[in-house]
Amino acid sequence: MDRWQGIQHVVVVGLGITGLSVVNYLRKFHPQIEVKVIDTRENPPSKEQLPANVALHSGGWNMDWLLAADLIVANPGIALATPQVQQAIAANIPVVGDIELFAWQVQKPVVAITGSNGKSTVTDLMGVLGNAGGIKTSIGGNIGVPALDLLSEDSDLYVLELSSFQLETTSSLKLKAAAFLNLSEDHMDRYDGMESYRQAKLRIFEHAETLVVNADDRQTYPDSNIANLVSFGLDNAADYYTKENQGQEWLMAVDEAVLPSEELSLVGRHNVANVLTVLALLKAAGIDYSDSLLSALKSYTGLTHRCQVVEDKNGVKWVNDSKATNVASTLAALSGLSLEGRLYLMVGGLGKGADFSSLKPVFATLPLKLCCFGADGDQFMPLHSSARRFETMEQVVKTIHSELKQGDMVLLSPACASMDQFKNFMDRGEQFAALANQFADK
Incomplete structure (x- = not known):
């Protein structure tokens, strides 16, 4: 079955790395198809890498383009429940993803x-x-x-x-x-x-x-x-x-x-x-x-940004678990810990509507210093008596590094998404590693 039969106009919704991969795939395997891109961001990432013959509408929706498509390829970040996408589905235009x-x-x-x-x-x-x-x-x-x-x-x-x-x-x-x-x-x-x-x-x-x-x-x-x-x-x-x-x-x-x-x-x-x-x-x-x-x-020692020891100096371990973007992931990181001193746990970011209360009984069993930062940092404050509020991750590190003693661990395991202050969880982890490198000797 030729799934491409009759498809002449494809609209890619959402650019970035995934959207660009869709465009490049279509240019390579289906060069006869007209490709257009819609991205509601004013300056979408990967914009500079778009081929010259691919039109881009940024900063909002272009419903004329969307409803004239034979096929819509939506970025995973675009929910099918989005009203504009629902309007296209109601018009019997198929909506798929890159997978x-x-x-x-x-x-x-x-x-x-x-x-x-x-x-x-x-x-x-x-x-x-x-x-x-x-x-x-x-x-x-x-x-x-x-x-x-x-x-x-x-x-x-x-x-x-x-x-x-x-x-x-x-x-x-x-x-x-x-x-x-x-x-x-x-x-x-x-x-x-x-x-x-x-x-x-x-x-x-x-x-x-x-x-x-x-x-x-x-x-x-x-x-x-x-x-x-x-x-x-x-x-x-x-x-x-x-x-x-x-x-x-x-x-x-x-x-x-x-x-x-x-x-x-x-x-x-x-x-x-x-x-x-x-x-x-x-x-x-x-x-x-x-x-x-x-x-x-x-x-095999595991992934970068997942329970990764980035510094181990003066008896203090600095652990990057930036990939912990939800509660269960942070709970998993805490369950495998071996501690001699205190745990400085850094939590916060975009909470995505999550309930963080299941962390409280686990926190109670740990020699914990809780450091809360980011957009939803306030939600962690009632979870432990040691909780302190900071605006940024950098502010946390600059404050706590002088308190650290041999046997302590500094763990970034935020239980939240990163996009309030960072490009993604990798960027957050890399910035944490850089801070650890800067302050581990001090």
Whole structure:
């Protein structure tokens, strides 16, 4: 079936990295199609990189362009509920995302991962181990490289991290395996409740050969019984699990003992669950646990911006967990901590309508100094008696560095999005690392 038959005019809604990748893909694979871009921002990112023959309307909507389109490709940040998009849908104009275009084009096997937390680590580790196992593997989607840009890499396996936003506009992505890691409150400023958020995530299973679910989180299971279901779990009976043997905990793949947990470089119980997920995905993709693959697994230390030690001087650790953009992610970071002194925890940013109260009982168990900053920093103030309010992350570091003693830890794990004061969570993490570098010696 030629999905492009009859399509002459495409409107891309939202520029940035993803929108530009859509434009470049269309220019390369469908040069006969007229492409226009709408971005409501006055000066959208990637504007300078747009090809000269692609028209841009910025600073608002252009409904004439939108309603004259044969196909609309919406950026994941544009909700389908947006009135202008709804008007186009009512006019029977199809609205898709970049992942759907990827699905129409890709010829090689694809594995995809979604979940509220851990999906970037699982995606990255799957890419590392796929390559270590002798399969040319590329990763992208919601992490790093836009999915459409991966097509030029001619890989043997593509691994995609997919957000609920991306899945909303994806309907025909065929997957060798799909994993739904966990579900916790996030993006409540976009969805009308947890069930809507969950249903968006469950779309990942629609055309998957193997469905990987979390035995410890029943919300990750599809609503109807599926025969090709594989589970991972730490606390419940699962296909991929941990087992004590002669005083050691082993990672188990069905009945195969793969590796003692203590041989992992990754820290924290949440990362043991992440590794079990990857073992399930590797098996589903037909990749053996070779010696070279297991060696790469043992040496893997995790992602930048996720529980990453950026400075360790004078007995003080500075840890960048900027990728913790929701409550569950911060809770996961706190569960894996080993502390000798005090914990200076930096929280705040854009709260996205979240309820932060579940942090309070965990805070109570820690030798905590709570440092609250950013747009929604006030929401954290009632959660611990030590809480102090700052405007910026820099102000926090400049204030606390003179108080630090041997054994202390400074942890940026904000539980919030970053766009109130930073370009993205990477920018926030890089600025934290720079501050740590500047003040760790003082």
